[in-house]
Amino acid sequence: MSAPVVVLAPLPLVLPRGRERVELQRDHARRAVRESALAISASLGELTKTADDVPLPSNGWFWSLSHSPAHVAGVVSAAPIGVDVEESREARPELVERILGHAELELFAARGEDGFLRTWTAKEALLKEFGLGLQALSCCCILRVDADSLELRFDDLRRTVHQFRFGTTLAAVCSASPERPRFVLHERPLLSRTAEPVA
Numbered sequence: 001m002s003a004p005v006v007v008l009a010p011l012p013l014v015l016p017r018g019r020e021r022v023e024l025q026r027d028h029a030r031r032a033v034r035e036s037a038l039a040i041s042a043s044l045g046e047l048t049k050t051a052d053d054v055p056l057p058s059n060g061w062f063w064s065l066s067h068s069p070a071h072v073a074g075v076v077s078a079a080p081i082g083v084d085v086e087e088s089r090e091a092r093p094e095l096v097e098r099i100l101g102h103a104e105l106e107l108f109a110a111r112g113e114d115g116f117l118r119t120w121t122a123k124e125a126l127l128k129e130f131g132l133g134l135q136a137l138s139c140c141c142i143l144r145v146d147a148d149s150l151e152l153r154f155d156d157l158r159r160t161v162h163q164f165r166f167g168t169t170l171a172a173v174c175s176a177s178p179e180r181p182r183f184v185l186h187e188r189p190l191l192s193r194t195a196e197p198v199a
């Protein structure tokens, strides 16, 4: 089994507004998913989702994507997988409190980190692997913090979330696969290989 390849790319510098912008972000994120499939020679079919927005396996391959204001991320894997990409931001104290528990804050403080973006992206990637929304946030808890990975407990399960920082942006990927994912950062926006309607 090939290790998953997380494809990261910037969005075009000039973006339309409103609905068109959202459509463009979603389209570019799907391009990242297709690039990830190519990287591991996975043959994808249509990219469809459940009524709750959870990606359905395509030709048996699991996929996940994320769009931030300036970047997209996409990944494909033989096992369920979740990815998130976020740009650094000023967080309101109520939000920090909701995302990071006291014990987690201490784990990061011992490393001289605030931990907010790392926790946010890791928990979101984990929840996406399980096809869950933020209602399950309180079931995730960070057990260990390393330079480019975090170990989390979710119910009775353990997960290692791998992270990759570029500039002020952070990407995180979570899966049951024991293989370490590879992060591939494109310098330019991804070109479309096939015209695909966004479902």
Ligand SMILES: CC(C)(COP(=O)(O)OP(=O)(O)OC[C@H]1O[C@@H](n2cnc3c(N)ncnc32)[C@H](O)[C@@H]1OP(=O)(O)O)[C@@H](O)C(=O)NCCC(=O)NCCS
Residues within 6 Å of the ligand: 026, 029, 049, 052, 053, 054, 055, 064, 065, 066, 067, 068, 083, 084, 085, 099, 119, 120, 121, 123, 124, 127, 128, 129, 130, 131, 132, 133, 134, 137
């Ligand atoms: C799934 C969720 C976490 C996605 O959050 P997001 O940061 O807004 O969006 P992202 O760009 O990272 O991801 C969106 C993609 O995730 C996928 N997705 C949506 N719901 C999903 C779910 N339940 N499980 C797995 N994937 C899901 C979709 O493919 C979606 O993109 P699409 O609409 O173009 O198909 C969502 O529940 C949410 O509401 N997030 C709000 C952000 C927040 O408060 N995060 C707290 C950090 S822990």
